[in-house]
Amino acid sequence: MTRYLVYPTQAEAQAAVDAIDARARVLFRAAGYAIDAQGAVIGKRDGADDPSGVTTTWDISRQRADGAWIVAHPEARAANDAEVRPGVTRADYVMQDLGSPVIEADPHDGTWFPSPAVLHP
Amino acid sequence: MPARFGARRLGGRILWSPLLLGSSLAAWWSALQSSSITLAGSNVTAWASIVGGISATQVTGANQPTYAASGLNGLPTISFNGSSSYMTANVAQSASWSVQAVASTASLASYGSIITSDNDPARMAQYLRIETGGAIGSITFNTGGSFSLAATSTTVLTNTPFVCAAIRSATVQSIAAYLNDGGQGSATPTGTAQALTQVIRLGAQTNTPSLFLNGKISDLILVNRALTTLERQKMAASRAWAFGVQSSLDASTPYRSSPPRASLAELEQWADEHGWRVIDLAAHREQARRIYTPPRLLIVPHHGWRIAA
Numbered sequence: 001m002t003r004y005l006v007y008p009t010q011a012e013a014q015a016a017v018d019a020i021d022a023r024a025r026v027l028f029r030a031a032g033y034a035i036d037a038q039g040a041v042i043g044k045r046d047g048a049d050d051p052s053g054v055t056t057t058w059d060i061s062r063q064r065a066d067g068a069w070i071v072a073h074p075e076a077r078a079a080n081d082a083e084v085r086p087g088v089t090r091a092d093y094v095m096q097d098l099g100s101p102v103i104e105a106d107p108h109d110g111t112w113f114p115s116p117a118v119l120h121p
Numbered sequence: 122m123p124a125r126f127g128a129r130r131l132g133g134r135i136l137w138s139p140l141l142l143g144s145s146l147a148a149w150w151s152a153l154q155s156s157s158i159t160l161a162g163s164n165v166t167a168w169a170s171i172v173g174g175i176s177a178t179q180v181t182g183a184n185q186p187t188y189a190a191s192g193l194n195g196l197p198t199i200s201f202n203g204s205s206s207y208m209t210a211n212v213a214q215s216a217s218w219s220v221q222a223v224a225s226t227a228s229l230a231s232y233g234s235i236i237t238s239d240n241d242p243a244r245m246a247q248y249l250r251i252e253t254g255g256a257i258g259s260i261t262f263n264t265g266g267s268f269s270l271a272a273t274s275t276t277v278l279t280n281t282p283f284v285c286a287a288i289r290s291a292t293v294q295s296i297a298a299y300l301n302d303g304g305q306g307s308a309t310p311t312g313t314a315q316a317l318t319q320v321i322r323l324g325a326q327t328n329t330p331s332l333f334l335n336g337k338i339s340d341l342i343l344v345n346r347a348l349t350t351l352e353r354q355k356m357a358a359s360r361a362w363a364f365g366v367q368s369s370l371d372a373s374t375p376y377r378s379s380p381p382r383a384s385l386a387e388l389e390q391w392a393d394e395h396g397w398r399v400i401d402l403a404a405h406r407e408q409a410r411r412i413y414t415p416p417r418l419l420i421v422p423h424h425g426w427r428i429a430a
Contacts, residue, residue: 002204024182033161040180043159043166052176053159053167059183072183072205079163079187106204113331 001105004070005098013061013069016098020058020074023094027084028055058094064112073103135388136362137355137381139342140172143394148175148212148343150323152188152197153363163187165199168208168323177208177323186324193225193339194282194365203228203335207325212343214238214317216291219344220248220259221356223364225282226336229255233334235285236341237327238317247326248343249287249298251277251334256306259287259298263312271296275304282339282366284357289314290347302357303371339364355381 007013025035034042034049043053059072074080074091084093095101106112139149148170152158159167164185168177179185186206192198201207222235233251239262252258255276262268277283277300286299291314297307319327323341326332340360348356358376361367370377383391389399 028161031162041161043161045159045167045169046156050159050167052169053161053178054180055161055164055166055182055185056180057182060181076183076202076205077164077187 001108002076003073003103003105005073006102006104007061007069007071008067010061010063010069013071016071016101017058017061019097020071020094023096024058027090027093062113065114066112070104070106070112134382134384137359137383137387139356139359141383141387141391142344142352142356143391145344145346146172146342147214147218147345148173148210148321148341150177150338150341151363152193152199152339155190155197158188158197158199160188161185163189165208168199170210170212173212175210175212177210177321179206179208184330189337193223193337196339196364198225198337198339200337201324201334203233203333205330205333207234207330207333208323210321210323212321213345214321214343215345216314216316217289217345217347218248218317219286219288219342219346219348219353219356221284221286221340221342221360222249222338223282223284223340223360223366224334224336224338225280226251226255226277226334227280228335229253229277229279231335232332233336234322234324234326234332235334235338236321236323236343237325237332238321239315239319239327247332248321249285250326250332251285251336257285257287257298257300257304258306259289259296261289261296261310262315263310264315265312267310267312269296269308269310271298271308272306273298273300273304274306275300281369282337282364283369284361284366286353286357288347288353292347295347299353299357301361301366301369301371302354302374 028041040054040056042049061069061071063069074094080091082090139146149172150168150170157169165188184205186199186201189198189200226233235249237247247260250258252272256272258272260268260270284301289296294310297305299305324334354374358381361370362380392399
């Protein structure tokens with residue numbers, strides 16, 4: 001199940017996203033990616049910078065039904081399992097400034113978010 | 122991709138390509154063209170259409186799909202995780218349309234959106250989606266808000282590549298869905314077809330992103346009119362052969378044993394739209410005489426052509 005970092009307020013969730021983004025930029029820069037003036041990671045197309053394909057942030061926090069704010073856990077990307085140094089994955093690295101956040105898995109049973117009015121006969 | 126066909130040997134008429142649909146081809150994303158894919162690591166940040174100057178994009182890292190060079194039948198694909206990944210594109214849409222995808226799914230337990238759009242963010246029309254259980258479904262709305270669903274009688278298998286398509290005609294009031302160019306499911310919409318004005322989403326429904334695809338999309342084509350039966354068959358077979366899944370095509374398709382080729386009429390139409398003309402060298406023997414191993418057809422610019430001595 002997909003896991004999320006859970007915060008009581010949007011401000012705290014955004015602070016976590018900002019901290020993740022700051023460390024992610026370090027990793028992307030080290031991997032040869034350019035960062036634009038707004039802090040977005042510029043993607044590469046055929047090995048060249050492509051400003052039309054940028055990554056502006058790790059996630060946009062969302063408020064679930066109980067009022068808490070959630071941010072996707074960096075482990076959600078398989079590539080973040082890669083180690084940046086022995087014993088430290090990319091996910092570990094970008095979370096180093098987050099302390100010990102509450103981590104919960106979305107049960108996908110409608111308790112976190114109301115089910116959409118799915119169209120079917 | 123340069124729209125280039127060139128001269129072919131006698132009897133070797135070129136393979137059919139979606140490019141032959143000319144201005145009807147609204148968008149064509151193909152993972153086979155690696156130069157159309159922008160990456161941040163393995164995450165896909167943009168996927169450029171081969172035509173139309175359109176890109177599907179995703180700027181949020183947690184929502185980006187990933188690229189796999191040999192992820193679908195050993196060929197390139199874009200992988201959607203079923204919980205957060207999707208892409209968005211601005212494409213001019215029409216009341217009549219055709220759409221086709223080469224895709225696969227890892228789960229049949231829930232809906233999987235392949236490509237969606239709508240006129241109203243509160244609705245969830247789907248150009249193409251995988252129904253719970255594996256049928257291919259397509260939904261259209263009328264201006265009164267009623268919807269029609271066409272779903273195939275056949276179903277996909279998990280982790281097995283397939284070609285799926287849907288065709289909506291607002292003029293003869295029909296919507297039909299196809300799986301591997303067979304299993305047709307149809308519906309007869311009523312009223313006036315609702316124009317689609319929202320952005321297109323790949324991998325999720327248009328409304329608050331949900332109904333995520335847990336699977337892969339390697340090829341996606343959007344046409345701004347209803348295709349004819351022959352065009353539909355050629356488009357399905359063309360992409361099936363490109364991704365090596367032609368044996369999955371329905372037994373009714375004429376292109377299981379060999380890929381579809383362009384007709385002279387299709388070549389002429391394409392050439393005309395691009396300011397070129399087709400010359401049948403059988404009727405122009407003087408020019409043909411000067412060409413070693415003369416081809417039967419050449420496409421040349423209106424302003425003339427040159428043959429090397």
